[in-house]
Amino acid sequence: MQHSRKQIKSGFIWSAFESFGNQAIGLSISLTLANLLGPSAFGLVAMLAIFIAIAGVFVNSGFNSALIRKVDRNEKDYATTFYFSLAVSIICYGLLFVCAPLIASFYEQPELVNLTRVIAITIVIQSFAIIPRTKLTVSLNFKSQAKANVTALICSGTVGLTMASQGYGVWALVFQQLTSATISVVMINVLFPWKPVEKFCKKSFKELFCFGWKLLASGLLDTIYNNLYGLIIGKQFSAAQLGIFNQANTLSTLPATTITWGIQKVTYPMLSNMQNDVLKLDKAYLMTLKIASMVIFPVMLGFCIIAEPLIAILLGEQWQQSAYLISILTIAVMLYPIHAINLNMLQVKGRSDLFLKLEIIKKVIITGILIITVPMGIVAMCIGMVVSSYLALCVNTYNTAKLSSISQAKQLFALVPIGLIAFTSASIGYLIGNGISSNLFSIITMLITALTCYIFGMLLMQKQLLIDTKALLKGE
Numbered sequence: 280m281q282h283s284r285k286q287i288k289s290g291f292i293w294s295a296f297e298s299f300g301n302q303a304i305g306l307s308i309s310l311t312l313a314n315l316l317g318p319s320a321f322g323l324v325a326m327l328a329i330f331i332a333i334a335g336v337f338v339n340s341g342f343n344s345a346l347i348r349k350v351d352r353n354e355k356d357y358a359t360t361f362y363f364s365l366a367v368s369i370i371c372y373g374l375l376f377v378c379a380p381l382i383a384s385f386y387e388q389p390e391l392v393n394l395t396r397v398i399a400i401t402i403v404i405q406s407f408a409i410i411p412r413t414k415l416t417v418s419l420n421f422k423s424q425a426k427a428n429v430t431a432l433i434c435s436g437t438v439g440l441t442m443a444s445q446g447y448g449v450w451a452l453v454f455q456q457l458t459s460a461t462i463s464v465v466m467i468n469v470l471f472p473w474k475p476v477e478k479f480c481k482k483s484f485k486e487l488f489c490f491g492w493k494l495l496a497s498g499l500l501d502t503i504y505n506n507l508y509g510l511i512i513g514k515q516f517s518a519a520q521l522g523i524f525n526q527a528n529t530l531s532t533l534p535a536t537t538i539t540w541g542i543q544k545v546t547y548p549m550l551s552n553m554q555n556d557v558l559k560l561d562k563a564y565l566m567t568l569k570i571a572s573m574v575i576f577p578v579m580l581g582f583c584i585i586a587e588p589l590i591a592i593l594l595g596e597q598w599q600q601s602a603y604l605i606s607i608l609t610i611a612v613m614l615y616p617i618h619a620i621n622l623n624m625l626q627v628k629g630r631s632d633l634f635l636k637l638e639i640i641k642k643v644i645i646t647g648i649l650i651i652t653v654p655m656g657i658v659a660m661c662i663g664m665v666v667s668s669y670l671a672l673c674v675n676t677y678n679t680a681k682l683s684s685i686s687q688a689k690q691l692f693a694l695v696p697i698g699l700i701a702f703t704s705a706s707i708g709y710l711i712g713n714g715i716s717s718n719l720f721s722i723i724t725m726l727i728t729a730l731t732c733y734i735f736g737m738l739l740m741q742k743q744l745l746i747d748t749k750a751l752l753k754g755e
Contacts, residue, residue, distance in 0.1 A: 304429065306533060308436035310593050312443055312451065317597055318522030320449040325525040326386050326513045327395055329506035334371035334402045336502050338364050339409070341494025345487040346413050358475035359483040361410045368406040375399040386513055390449070398453050401460040408464040411471045427466035435459035497638035504642050508660060511653060524657055526594075527604035534578045535615040538571065561683045564624055565693060569744055571616040572697045577733045579613035580705035584725050588718035607661040611668040617694065618668075621675040624682060637678055641671045696740060704732035 313321065342360045346352050375382075376396050383391035415424055439455030447454075508528070513521045582589075583606050590602040625634045645667045652663035673687075680687040708729025715721040737745060 304432050304436065306530075308432070308439065308455075309529070312439055312455075313526060313594055313598060315440075315443040316448060316451065318519040318526070319517075320452060320522070321525055322513065322518030322520070322522030323388060323391065323394065323449050324398070324452045325509050325521050326388065326391060326518070327382070327398060328525075329503065329510050330375060330382065330395070331399065331402065332502045332506055333499065334368070334375065334399070335405070336495065336498045337371055338368045338402060338406055339495075339498070340364070340367065340488070341492065341498060342409075342487050345494070354475075355477045355480040355483045356487060357410050357414070357473075358477040359480045360413075360487065361406075361475050362479045363484065364406045364409050365403075368403045372399050372403050375402075388518065394449065394453060398456060401456055404457075404460040404464055408467045410475075411467050411473045414473065415467075415471055423470040424467065427463050427470060430466050431459045431461075431463035434462050493635040497635040500635075500638045500642050504645050507645075507649070508664070511649070512657060512660075515653070516657070520657065523598065523601045524604060526598060527601035527661075528608060530601070531582070531605045531608035532612045532615070534582060535575060535612040538575050538578070538616055558684075561685055564620070564683060565685050565690070566747065568617060568620055568690060569693055569697070570748055571620060572694045573737070573741070573744060573748070575613055575616050576698050576701035577704065577729070579609045580701050581708070581726055581729055583609040584705050584709040584713075584729065585722045588721045591718050592722075604657070604661050607658070607665060611661075611665040614668050614672050618671060618675055621679045624679050633678060633682075637674055640674055641667070644670050644674075697737075697744075700736035700740060701733060704729045704736060707732050 340363070342363065346356060346360060376399065379392045379395040382395055383389055412424060435455045435458035438458045439451045442451035442454055509521060509525060512524050586605040586609070587599075587602040590598055590605070594601070622634060622637075625637070648663040648667050649660070652659040676687045676690050679685070680690065708725040708727075711728045712721050712723075712725030715724055
């Protein structure tokens with residue numbers, strides 16, 4: 280299936296709307312709940328994140344990526360993936376139900392027994408939307424997904440806020456997640472009805488698993504290590520300290536993951552359809568990298584410089600410790616879209632084996648950094664996350680360069696100037712606005728100054744990129 284410029288443009292717009300709309304609404308709800316519930320409640324839910332995330336990886340098993348990449352996909356492939364995902368989701372829920380007392384004992388938090396058994400139900404619920412979402416993604420139809428997700432977010436947020444205000448504590452967060460999963464699945468199936476019309480096919484399973492198992496393994500590694508910090512902090516420190524770290528990590532990664540998710544959802548199917556046209560693929564790949572960095576670098580560095588006054592306004596004194604952590608973590612996560620686009624290329628090229636190899640290499644690096652930083656405390660662990668992110672960039676770009684005409688030096692040469700403009704602009708904004716006593720006016724001054732400098736710098740040094748981006752958005 281070849282995608283027209285109109286489809287690609289529409290995909291970007293609706294994907295961006297879904298990503299930013301969801302995150303804007305979700306952030307408002309999350310901040311309100313944070314003020315109502317405090318760090319400890321968020322810390323308890325964060326303790327379960329690694330187990331829920333691992334189960335999600337097994338349920339997916341890389342099959343959705345395999346389906347998107349497969350050119351001659353059919354209903355047997357979809358049905359096989361559905362039955363497999365549903366079966367795995369039920370098995371995962373059963374294991375978490377049985378292991379709930381062990382999880383509670385590990386963290387020394389008895390209330391986690393019931394929390395685990397209830398929140399894990401979302402794993403089974405979400406399996407019913409895997410195929411409709413995959414089919415919508417293949418056709419770059421993000422409009423239906425946006426409607427379903429925004430509706431689910433608003434309804435679940437209402438449930439969470441109501442329960443929190445009524446004194447239900449951590450259960451407000453649990454039922455918020457349950458409501459979100461349920462309504463999202465119902466809506467997506469109403470807007471895009473699908474049911475399996477074929478039986479489970481062994482041949483189809485083998486084809487999809489041949490590609491997907493390596494993504495499963497790499498996804499499992501990535502998920503474990505992404506949640507490993509929370510696991511260690513939850514075990515070594517208090518639930519409140521985990522809540523503060525988790526809030527800092529969530530807020531700092533929010534802009535980056537939102538932009539990354541939007542870019543990945545559109546570029547993976549788009550680039551997959553260019554896989555036989557090497558020159559066209561490489562050109563689109565480099566342009567995507569430039570546009571992503573042009574957006575994400577100033578956003579993350581802007582967030583970095585306003586973290587302290589922003590947290591003081593939004594969350595108050597009980598969350599203030601998270602501001603310093605945010606300033607550190609934003610430097611690490613500003614590279615997320617660049618990592619994602621590089622890894623997309625490996626999948627497009629069918630190199631899930633190399634994808635897995637890179638994940639193993641990066642996890643070895645992270646393990647070494649963790650061993651060094653854990654005894655030094657949470658701040659040192661956050662600095663370690665920055666170091667590992669930049670080392671991972673070197674690993675990703677080096678290996679992606681082997682599969683395209685875009686060398687590591689060429690990719691870095693395209694991105695470094697944009698990064699320097701963004702960093703210089705943010706530094707000027709911080710120096711000018713940091714001395715202002717009013718938190719609100721300090722934020723406004725820093726952002727306006729930084730944005731003005733950034734726009735001026737881009738017009739002066741990256742004018743052609745702005746022209747090319749404008750042409751792409753117009754569909755020219």
